[in-house]
Amino acid sequence: MKKKSYILLLVYCLTVVTSTVFSKEDDTKNNSYSIINLDGDWLYKFGDSPADKNGKPEWLLSDINDTSWKRIDSPIKIKRLAGIKDIWLKKKLPDIKFNGQSLYLSYAINVFEVYLGEKSIYQTDNFNSYGSELPQGWTWYIINLPDDFAGQVLTLHIRSSAGYAGIKGVIQIGSGKDFIYSIIDQNLIKSILGFIFIIAGLVCLLLFISLGELLNNIGFIIAQISMGIWTLTESALTQLVFNAPTFLYYTYHLSLYSGVIGFTLFVETLVAQKYKSAIRRLWKLQITYALIVSIYDLFIRPDHQVLITPFFIFICISIIFFLWVGYRSLKVISAEKRILLIAIAIYALFGLLEVLWYFHNILYNSWASIDAHLIHYGGFFFFGFLTWNIISSYVKVNRQLIVSQSEAIKNQQIAHRAMKNEKEVKEKFMRNLLTSQEDERKRIAGELHDSLGQELLIIKNRALLGAGESCNEEGMRNHLDEISNLSAQAINEVRQITYNLRPFQLDRLGLTKALQSLVNRAESSSEIKFKMFMDNIDNLFPKDLEINIYRIIQEGINNIIKHSNASSVVIMVSKEDTEVCLSVEDDGQGFNVDENNKNEKSGFGLSGIKERASILGGKITIDTSPGKGTVLRIIIPTTKTE
Structure with a gap:
């Protein structure tokens, strides 16, 4: 792994820690907006209120100083109900006015009805259907208040068929416009992170398809896109824009389950070979659990805590197992996988801390004002780190491909030139061959005419002279000697010509x-x-x-x-x-x-x-x-x- 990868991993770790320490929810502090937190001096009762002769709940008519009501600092401190389906919350509003006054409830879990004095001003869907209300998840509401709200008593009647009722966030009053600005201010970055996760996941999907490595990295794609969807659905800005709590509720849980499964699939590709079968069994178990829980949630509709708590326990066990397997695999895997596994271990460790923080809030029923953001910001830098590696690999492969194509083109050009040169050489050889053959024929013709032909002509003339003269023994002998010498020369000439055509030694x-x-x-x-x-x-x-x-x-x-x-x-x-x-x-x-x-x-x-x-x-x-x-x-x- 290159030095840049180590630097990026260090930046990732430092940024996650920094975002964890310094990031806080600003729901309780909105100094730049006309918003007042309704903390302190809340009254509450469990159970269903009896009705008066006009059919109105008697508890609405009770005085604010009625001692039968219990006092509590904040609605978020309401404990889990023991078989009681209703809870009533009451508080006197301050004597103040706003331009476009509204009531803001964040992280409301159940169906509820809001009263101002004795008048109902808002009621969620299915409020009157005990046991049939659809899951709401954590939903945000902005409710318009009448002009005469100042100094009146605000009453919330919350219902639940799952033994739990409450509001995780805050209850505030203020300008509706300022509430919207505040929500945008507090959730814009989280929403942008969600879009970045999704877009980066889709980009990586296309890159893996082009590289032919989709099946080996499908877990990473699922985890990254699921992380983006989960981050978006958890954002108050998304809840207010779409106003579809049931759809977002199921999408939230589905993305949470699929993200964990994708994360496990990705871990399987990095660990040592001997641990792959165990990781494979784990993600199969996660899929089975997610299917069972989804069916149970769809038809039984239990409270959110009933579903998410065992799932988070399962996640804690899985994370501890990931850390152990990752540690055991470090010595036997490649350097590149080792870096990725360390990044996964850091992200998983921070995820474990956030889950433990979640259980702390459930145990003490006190949702603290500090939100660690470990999952969101940690996920941003973790997936950013991996996406950077993927894009770097893609760029490297494409550079190598471009270099290979360039070299292939050069080799083709060289081969073309070589073929052209070879063709020219062959053409030149054929021309030389034809010229040589023609020269050879001329030479042989010249030798036959000038040398061998002349000698044969002289032999012929000598023979005629010898035959025409009188039989003089000495003259005849001279003619015969000359004929013999010329015949020998002719034979040598024939041999030389024949040797030049093909050496007789080759055959003999x-x-x-x-x-x-x-x-x-x-x-x-x-x-x-x-x-x-x-x-x-x-x-x-x-x-x-x-x-x-x-x-x-x-x-x-x-x-x-x-x-x-x-x-x-x-x-x-x-x-x-x-x-x-x-x-x-x-x-x-x-x-x-x-x-x-x-x-x-x-x-x-x-x-x-x-x-x-x-x-x-x-x-x-x-x-x-x-x-x-x-x-x-x-x-x-x-x-x-x-």
């Missing part, structure tokens, strides 16, 4: 002795000193290919005699198991290979040698430069016939 003596004869003839006809080291290479090549080896050595010797000004030449022919190496080395003046290829106009030259080597399937190297001699080396694969 074999390739090895034919090459030796070639070198001996070259040494006897020039002042250059030849040294030859030759293995027996007879029957290593088909007969129709042996002429190419002969011509390669012949052309190399001819080039040395014509152009090199060399004083000595070393020719080596060696055989290995599957190849034959030909080497012709001289101490001459050398040459520039590129210029030679450009300026070679006639004859086979190097192009002929290269073409014959190509026919044999060989590899040719020429080591030379002006003034440093030349080494021609060809390696040819063998085809044994014996």
Whole structure:
């Protein structure tokens, strides 16, 4: 893992800790808005109020100083009910006025009815249907107050069929516009985080699809998108905008369950192989639990605490197991997975602390004003850290792909140029071949006409003269001697012409002795000193290919005699198991290979040698430069016939 990943992980840890220490809910402090918290001096009673003769609840008519009512500092301190379905809360409102006055209730869990004095001013849906009310979750309400609200008694009648009633947040009065501004101010960042989670999850989804790694990272995608949906549905801003508490309630729980399952799936891809089966059983158990709880919630409709408490206990056990498995896996996994696993462990540890904080609030029934935000801000930096790694990997892969494509294009261009050069070489070779054939025919025609033809004509004339003269023994002998000498010369001429067309030694003596004869003839006809080291290479090549080896050595010797000004030449022919190496080395003046290829106009030259080597399937190297001699080396694969 690169150094940047370690730095980002450190920033992630520090930011999560900082956001945990310094982030607070501002529901109880709204100094910049016209809002008053209704804390202190609340009265409450459990049970259903009897009705008077007009059908109104008698408890509405009771005096604020009635001693039968119990006092409490805040509505959030109401304890769990023991089989009682109703709770009544009462408080006298301050003598104050606002522009667009409203009542604000945050984190209201149950259905309820609001009275101002003896008049009902608000009632939630299904308030009068005991046991059939839909789950409300934690819902936020802004209720308009009449103009004469100041100094009147505010009464809340809360109902629950699940043995729990209360308000987790606060009850406030103030300007409705200021409430909206306050909610936006307090929840905008959380809502933005939710959108960022979802958008980043969708981006990662597309990246994984393009990389072909979706199945290996589906857990990460599920966890990130679920985290975004869960963060959005928990936001008061979302609740007020959509005003669909039942839908948001189910969406909230579904995203919570799916996020935990996705998180577990992602952990499975990182831990050591021997722990994968245990993690796999865990997420299957989580899916089973989520299905059972969802069905139970849909049809039984218990209180929120009845569902979430055992789930959070299950989460605590899972997190502890994650931490143990992660610690055991650190030594046997790759460095990249180790960094990701450490990030997961930090996030899981902070999540455990937030769950424990949740249980602290339930145990003491005192929802503190400090909200740790470990899940939200920790999730932001955790998923941000992973998303950064994913995007970095995607960019790296695409850069490598671009480099590979660029190299492939360059290789194609090189191959195209090579094919073009090879085509040009072959075309040049064919032109040289045709020219050489035509020159060879002219030479043979000239030799037949000028040499052999003249000698045969002289033989013919001598024979006619001998036949026409009188039988003079001495004259006849002179004619016959001349005819004999001319016939010998003609025979030598025919042999030379035939040898130039195809050396007879190849067929009679074999390739090895034919090459030796070639070198001996070259040494006897020039002042250059030849040294030859030759293995027996007879029957290593088909007969129709042996002429190419002969011509390669012949052309190399001819080039040395014509152009090199060399004083000595070393020719080596060696055989290995599957190849034959030909080497012709001289101490001459050398040459520039590129210029030679450009300026070679006639004859086979190097192009002929290269073409014959190509026919044999060989590899040719020429080591030379002006003034440093030349080494021609060809390696040819063998085809044994014996």
